[in-house]
Amino acid sequence: MAYSYLFSPSTIRGMEMQSKVIMGSMHVGLEGEENGLEKLTAFYVRRAKEHVGLIVTGGAAVSPEGSGGTHFMSIYKDDDIAHWRNLTDKVHEAGGKIALQLFHAGRYAYKAANGLEPVAPSPLQSPINPDQPRELTDSEVEELIRSFSSAARRAKEAGFDAVEIMGSEGYLINQFVSPVTNKRTDRWGGNFENRIRFSLEIAKAVRRETGNEYPIIFRMSGLDLIENSTTEDETFLWAEKLAEADVDLLNIGIGWHESRVPTISMKVPRNNFVYIAEGIKAHVPIPVVASNRINNPDDAEAILKSGKADYISMARPFLADPEILTKAKENRLQEINTCIACNQACLDHVFEGKSASCLVNPEAGRELTLTLSPAAKAKNILVIGGGPAGLEAAKTAALRGHKVTLADNKTEIGGQLNYSRIVPGKSEFNETIRYYKAVLEKNQVAIHLGETIVEDHPLVKEADEIVVAAGIIPRTPEITGINHSHVISYQDVFEERANIKGAVVIIGGGGIACDLASFLYEKGHKDISMLQRSSRFAKGIGKTTRWATILELKKKGVQMLGGVTYKEVLPEGVLVSIEGEDKMIKGETVITASGQLPNPALYEAISQTGKPVHVIGGARHALGLDAKKAIYEGTMTGRAL
Template sequence: MRTYKHLFSPYKIGNVELNNRILMAPMETNMPTETGEMTHKMIKYYTERAKGGTGAIIIEFTCVERKHGFGSKNQLLLDDDSFIEGHKLLAEEIHKYGTKAFLQLHHAGRETRTSITGAQPVAPSPIPCKIMKETPKELSIEEIKELENKFITAAHRAYKAGYDGVELHAAHGYLLNNFLSPYSNKRKDQYGGSIENRARVIKNIVQGINRDVNQHFPVTVRFSVDEFVKEGLEIEESVLLAKCFEEAGAAAIHASTGIFESVDRNVEPMSFSEGWRTPLAKKIKEAVGIPVIGVGVIRDPDFADTLIEKDHVDFVAMGRSFLADAYWAQKAKEGKADSIIKCTSCCYCAERVTADLEVRCSINPVTGRESTLLPFNPLNKKLNIAVIGGGAAGMAAALNAKERGHAVTLFEASDKLGGLLDVASAGIHKEKWKWYLDYLLTRVDELNIEVHLNRKINDDDLSQMNFDEVILATGMIPKEDRILTDDSIRIINVVEAFRNKEEIRNKKVAVLGSRGAGLELSHYLAEHNNEVIAISRSGKREIGRNIDPINRRDILKHVKRLPIEFLTNTDVDKVENKKLFLTSDEKGTTSYDVDLIVSARGFQPNDPFHNKDYHRIGSCKEPRKILDAVYEGYVEISEIS
């Protein structure tokens, strides 16, 4: 059993000792009230992560000045003493489990809108963020000093609330980041120009907190050590900035990356490798004597432990990893790494909060629902439950039922469990979905769930079996594309294509459909020496539309350089004499020589059962995503228990 002795060694930030090197990174949840108050559901959300064994939790961005500083419609506020009590309740709950609590202090700067704050955004220079597209008001020196004092006063309130320290949010393009960066700071006074001047606002805040609050109350600085924009911060300057912060009295550096205009360097899509940011953190660590926190796609405890062992960083911060599994740290400590639900970087969480919705996770149905789904209700009666279908929905339901004490039998018609997870993980950069499949298989084995493979069950079979409840999780199957054809060109569906992808090489392939499955298949085939025509009935804007925005942008960026011809507002006319005939309003009827046609025009429910009393979950009701399947597998078991 791996013990991860480096990851679970104690270490200090300032004078505050943490019992391990694991931090929960700050992430927006949209759980506060619209007026910035702490809520019961937020406390439950963070408490669950404290129970899970993390060394410290850095509470999400908390606004120090409401008039201009809000970055979200539902963001914590700490610009008045009336907010202290709510924060005190949160800190007390976190401390019950031996976890330390830091609060991230924030001002949105130019990365907000008048529609959010009710006032014109402010920044060191009147340069708009290219995403928010509002020109900010340039701050006067007097206004800058007022804002410095607001950060210091907010830190004092955090101290009164019982937090162990604060973090200054100087990353991702927000106000403090605006001052640091030559990309957004064009001032000619003492707050602009040289590195020393651009660092001045943070140095003043750190020194003010040490002076006016408590010299033993640690202040960490999170900043984007590389903004990944032209004329933005790069690591060479960031090393010098980190030294400035250390000299000012900062207790640690939290090395992040990116701004709104380079969001994939902050909320990474699936294509980014584990720990890709940590070499940048290592360069900061080599230059300073205070602890350095590394962050960015850290998923595996072996990898995290190695980072500490090799002295690349002093702490690892994980955000989405704790959405996927609140008990990441505890499982690692107990040597149960295979039982960790690893974040797949599907970006569903980011998609929700960007839409002003509360945070959720596609593979952890409890995330964001801790106050309503936990704790489990007491088991009224042990039931004998049959689950039909061994995909994500079926396995999730079987696991939840078994964990609650029911007897469970899982039937799967094919020769292996997993459903369409093998297809989901087959595309380029999609292998992280296999992590979730591996987790499900591990848990099914650990809980000793009775599994019957190659067993196709029907209504008659179930009527002769003695089950108290039946859960149908038979999933979805590709829609049958009705094409007028003389069979001169082979036609297969997207599932068949992905499951036999190694056989498709050096061909000209027509892919019918360019949304999620069609775009991902086109990407894969083009990367493997095939020439691809992607044919869509809808317009160009619909290409990949049902993929989350961050991963969609990433895929579209990659396919631009590949031999893929996208034909939009186009449909199939017929297949005849080894030619594919297409019709469109723009071009009329055209023909193409292709070797293979793959239909990727959606899915349909697979529900061969007639009994309406069975519990149906996931895509056997209607085609949807893994997140729906996993959630329904959890809730359905809750309701029948």
């Protein structure tokens, strides 16, 4: 495909863009680390080289109390001008363009993070924040407008090519617009005209401060996904008024952080919210940007060609593969490491106070440390195990110049990713397997499938160095009667070896058990119970997706019983004790999904041969379905060979 729309040059108020793709704003947390500015600069420079039209930074606080924390960018001091100048210079040297996002968290700011009391249009506490905000006075609202415009001036002086005003995702500006969070009765609240006044005055002030030649983007909420919030007609009117306020581009955001509707996880279908941008585009004379769950160049091209949007925003796809656009331009689509929207190493890390990375690309955020140097001496490397750890180790070793062989006793690569990819809402894992197939083939990795490798296998004898990345086994809990014929393991189910009858009882409540329940429901099994000793289900699933997983299972009628003591597995089900009272959980089929155990036997056997051998993944410890740890281990091992 030529991608004539995707790579069509354009100009926004004099700023030339080499493609119609904007790298959307992401807070990555690197600026809070040691050598943070250097790390953040390397992160953006790596992506600036790859045909991105415009990079938008993470949110830069326009005032101290509006910061997301000490590890966020800021632009409220004149000293910040010189601080960011090196970053913009380096991005420009790499051939890129970069905009600074002007940000105020409002009631989403944490007092524990920045030491200051949060402020908001009204003193209403967010359900995701322990702090109640203080209501802004009229004069403070005016001062914040000046803070935004002064921040824009600093951004321009620091060399940023544009600014984006953050008015979406439930942050301060969005809080003023919504009647849910704005209960004021003065000129900044009440009717819709008053509620949007703050955003319009900011846009006008930024224009006055930066002049007529400087691009201004406004990230507006196209759909709050909050009950009784801004209506569709009000959203259209807001967009029209922003255009009249001399904004150049409307970047359409979806949902608030407190929304109880998933907006960016892999369970959300691709391109799910493009229609929101399309609706707004019909009401304004300025370009509109579509965002959320657009992770594929073909989809982006189709959206642009259809006229539903003028630009495409991709954020996390640039974490997964900085070269996504370059590979599209060079017709190397199979080599794109697609963002699977898992959230595990990006958003989950950020909410844990860590810097962001990427499950499928551990190099993201580690551009200065995870460099790839050629091997000092090319070796014959044997990787045993085609799961995520083994695949990444084989890929990395091959990229460094080693001759690599990958062996697995299964008939296809992927390991337990093959379980994940068949779970409803998790088909994006197919993309990860496709990527590894393509990159291993390109780098001439010899793949031997359906072979059981033992210590005296010819491949072992031929290898200079060996990586054992196979060996995980399901854990069988110690419960009386667990060996009954109607008790099977989760592997039996995912590999379709089991005959499942009647009501199903799942022993376990973690990520594997949740996936299993969803998979079984999709297969037509509607009477499902999950049991576990802990009272907390979906443990191990990240904060940004755990709530949605539990909500989905509840909607499907899956019974989740925590705090149980297992008494006995009987032919009619599982006898448990809950708060001292015995209860029979009926089930004709009982499935164990209560974790995994490492099986280091092959590693130990090969070690006895005297061959240099490394052990990673399930052969080393019970990683389970934690592909993030597995892929990270794989890339580190591939670099150490």
